[in-house]
Amino acid sequence: MVATRAWVTASNTITPADTRDFEGCEGLVSGSEYLISELRRVRQSMNLTQDSWGERIHFSARHVGSIERGERPALPDYLNSVDKVFGTAFGKFYREFIIGEHAPIWLRSFIEHEGQASLIRAFQPLVIPGLLQTEAYARAVLTSFGIHGEALESAISTRLRRQEIFKRASKPCHLAAVIDEAALNRGAGRAGSHARAAHGAR
Known part of the structure; x- marks a missing residue:
């Protein structure tokens, strides 16, 4: 599934994005790529370190970092905690764009290793x-x-x-x-x- 750019806003809605590109991304991106990019962007926009972010949502900094690097899946329990603390809509985005994505970014390296x-x-x-x-x-x-x-x-x-x-x-x-x-x-x-x-x- 491919998602057009949209901001997950504090008003708990998903709205069309402006023309700004994500760091390291161009054009259309998959829903999972967008999700981890936006999680990182929101944290950085609040000037929070991974430690500070993790403390607020009750997840370790290591857990936060592995999600932002696409090494660990961003699952509903994590996203719901972020939404509850920061008033975002990542859980809604997950339900609308990530469920059913045939190869989320955090699964791709696993499939590559599996193939070898x-x-x-x-x-x-x-x-x-x-x-x-x-x-x-x-x-x-x-x-x-x-x-x-x-x-x-x-x-x-x-x-x-x-x-x-x-x-x-x-x-x-x-x-x-x-x-x-x-x-x-x-x-x-x-x-x-x-x-x-x-x-x-x-």
Whole structure:
């Protein structure tokens, strides 16, 4: 998903931005890129260090820094704390632009490393790991998170494309997954049978 530039303002609304570019960004940016850029801009505009910002929202400076560098996801608990303390609308922006984004900026380096891996170990007590999900199972899971339409199809396509690492002609990746038996039998609609099929196929 691509978001046009908009300021997340203290009035709790999202309004069109002026023509000023974000530092290090040009033209259109993804929703997740915009989000971390704006989080950093708002903090700096208040002349707050990462330590001071973190103290006010009850998160560590290390946590704040990793989010602003795109190394850690900016999740609703963090964004809601920022909104509560500073009167911003980052939570609203997250719901409208980030949910359903097929590869948020904080996931891209992970996908890159995943694509080069020779062995991946996974532990999933609640759902089938994404790398083992069939299209039907992925659709059911993502739909349950409120992702629909074009965003849903994009997310499914990305998830299935990541599984190509098992089909490489040279040195295919191996996966060692620990999955709760209940996850194999727990399904949304027809996804349960697809989960068992996906598990057995690997």
